Amino acid sequence: MTETPSPQILIVDDARDIREPLGQYLTKQGLRTRLAxxxxxxxxALEEAAIALVILDVMMPGEDGLSLCRWLVARGGPPVILLTAMADETDRIVGLELGADDYVVKPFNPRELLARVRAVLRRAPQPETEVPGRIRAFAGWQHDPGAHKLLDAAGRETPLTTGESRLLTVFLDNPRTVLSRARLLDLTQGRDAKPYDRAIDNTISRLRRKIEADPRSPELLVTEWGGGYLLAADVSETGA
Structure with missing residues (x-):
């Protein structure tokens, strides 16, 4: 029986001396981590991986943590724990008003942060477990959604991210059907397409690099101008 993977935590902090040691600590405690x-x-990272919780520094150059927190909450993203400076009480209040789930003041004790991470994960709705689906063939490829991979005619494997595999599954469910960006986002993420419309375009671009003979002139994942995208191939079921 396949073990359920541990939750994946995204640590977002511009300070390398905080980001990397914290990632190592949480990994030693049995969590999977990704750093930004x-x-x-x-x-x-949020597009490519199934993130269970975000640890987010408020003060970052460029787009700050409060802006990213607002974006995450607007799109129904994973829960957020803010990292704030000792004196930034206003940022803590604003972050909680925006929808952050908790905050930790710098400098922090990693054990306290771990306790807060586990508490937030216990409260958060658990994502539905993906059930391995049907293995289907199209245009010389076989898609294994359970393993998130493609097999070519020679049996060579091409790995897919979770997002790529989910999007390809939608196209295989609807071959030769034009699907709009909004519809694709709805089917793959169950969220409104408006906050991050380019997500679908980016994922399709990556898929094309993996399945098209010439990604610059795609023949399988075809753009329908003004409409969306279409899988121009017949699909058959090969197994389970």
Whole structure:
């Protein structure tokens, strides 16, 4: 029986001497971690991986933590624990008003932060476990959604991120059907497409690099101008 993976925690902090030791500590405590030095890296991580909780520094260059927190809450993202400076009571209040779940004041005790992480995870709704689906074939490829991978005609494996595999599953469920960006976001994430419309375009671009002979002239994942995207291939079921 496959073990359920431990929750994955995203640590967003521009200070490397905080980000990396904290990641190592949480990993030793049995959690999976992913690190981001800024809001842009955090958005990529949130698109590519199933993040259970975000530890987010408020004071960062460029887009600050409060802005990213607002974006996360607006799109129904994972729970947030803010890291704030001792004197920044206003930031703590604003963060909680925005929808952050908790905060920890710097400098902090890693054991206290771990306790707060576990408490927030206990309170947070648990995501639905993905059930391995059908293995299906299209255009010389086989898609295994349970393992998040593609097999070519020679049996060579191409790994997929969770987001890529989920999006491809939607196209395989709806072959030769034009799907709008909003519809694709709704089917893959169950959220309103408005906050981050480019997410679908970015994921499709990555998928094209993996399945198209020439990603610059795609023949499988076709753009329908003004409409959305279409999988231009027949789909057949090969197994479970």
């Amino acid at each position: 030095a800024n809001a842009a890296e955090a958005r990529v």
